[in-house]
Amino acid sequence: MRHYIAILALVGTLLTSGCATVANMSPSISSSSVDTTKNSYALMTVTLKNAYHTSYQPSPIVVHLERGAADSRADRLNFKFDDQATTTSDFGNHYFVRLPLAPGKYVIRGITGQSGIFPFHGMFFTPLHESIEIKPNSIVYLGHIDATVVERKDGELRAGPVIPLLDQAATGFSGGTWDVSVSDQFDRDVTDFKKDFPALSNASIERDVLPAWDKQKATEWWASH
Template sequence: MSPTTAMSSVDTSKNSYALMTVTLKNAYHTSYQPSPIVVHMERGAADSRADRLNFKFDDQATTTSDNGNHYFVRIPLAPGKYVMRGITGQSGIFPFHGMFFTPLHETVEIKPNSIVYLGHVDATVVERKDGELRAGPVIPLIDQAATGFSGGTWDIRVSDEFDQDVAEFKKDFPALTNASIEREVLPAWDKQKATEWWANH
C-alpha cells in the first residue's frame, strides 16, 4: 500500500490515491479475529487479469485487539471507474486456520490528481442464518467451522468518519500531512447485492 510511513510526499500526477479505514471483527468465534491479506479492486469490466488489482495490507498504523483489528488502507490508482470487490484474509490458532472474504462490491470513481477518503468500513462476523451469505468458504470443513467463517456471515456498515480518520492519516503518514483530501464516502453496504453475488460465485 502507498503512501507508507517512510514517504515524505505523494505525486498525484502519477497516481491518485484512495484512503479508508477498516475494522474487522469476529463476534461469532471470538478467538479467531480476522486478519486481512488483500483488498480486491476491479477496473472497468475487469475483462483481463491486468484489470483485477490486488493490494496487500500492511501493518502500518494498525491497531489490534481481542475485539477486532483496525487498518489504514491506502491504494494508489490510475484515474477511472473501479469496483472494490472485497477483502480476502485469514485467521488461525494452531491447529485451525480459516479463510474469509468480506464482500463490499462498492463502485468507486477516481479522479485525476486526487486523494479521496472513501469512509470507514466496519465488518463483523456474526452467526449465519439460513440463506445468508457465508463469511468464508465451507472447505476445509473443520478449519472453516472452527474459525466461524463457514457458519458465520457478515454485518457490514459504512460510515463517514472523515474528521477523525483524516487526522489520523495525516498524523501517521507524513506524505499526507499537508495533502488536500476530498470526501467521497462509499454508499451504504448492499447486503442483497452481496448475497446475490455470493450465490452466483
C-alpha cells in the same frame, strides 16, 4: 462457493510465488510526499471483527479491486495489507487502507484474509462490491468500514468457504455471515492519516464516502459465484 475457493487459491499463489500482481499500499509511513500526477489515491479505514467465534479475529491479506469491465489480469488489482498504523486487539483489528490508483472507474470487490490458532486455520472473504470513480490528481477519503462476523442464518452469505470443514467451522467463517456498515468518519480518520503518514500531512483530501453496504447485492453475488 467456487469463486470463494478460486479467490483464496489465487491469493495463496500470488503471495507464495512473489508474483507482481499483488501491489503494496501507498504511501508508507516512511514516504515523504505523494505525486498525484502519476497516481491518485483512495483512502479508507477498515475494522474487522469476529463476534461469532471471538478467538479467531480476522486478519486481512489483500483488498480486491476491479477496473472497468475487468477483462484482463491487469484490471484485477490486489493490494496487500501491511502493519502500518494498524491497531490489533482481541476484539477486532483496525487498518488504514491506502490505494494508489490511475484515474477511472473501479469496484472494490472485497477483502480476503485469514485467522488461525493451532490447530485450526480459516480463510474468509468480506464482500464489499462498492463502485468508485477516481478523478485525476486527487486524494479521496472513501469512509470507514466496519465488518463483523456474526452467526449465519439459513440463506445468508457465508463469511468464508465451507472447505476445509473443520478449520472453517472452528474459526466461524463457514457458520458465520458478515454484518457490514459504512460510515463517514472524515475528521477523525483524516487527522489520523495525516498524523501517521507524513506524505499526507499537507495534502488536500476530498470526501467521497461510499454508499451504504447492500447485503442483498452481496448475497446475490455470493449465490451466483
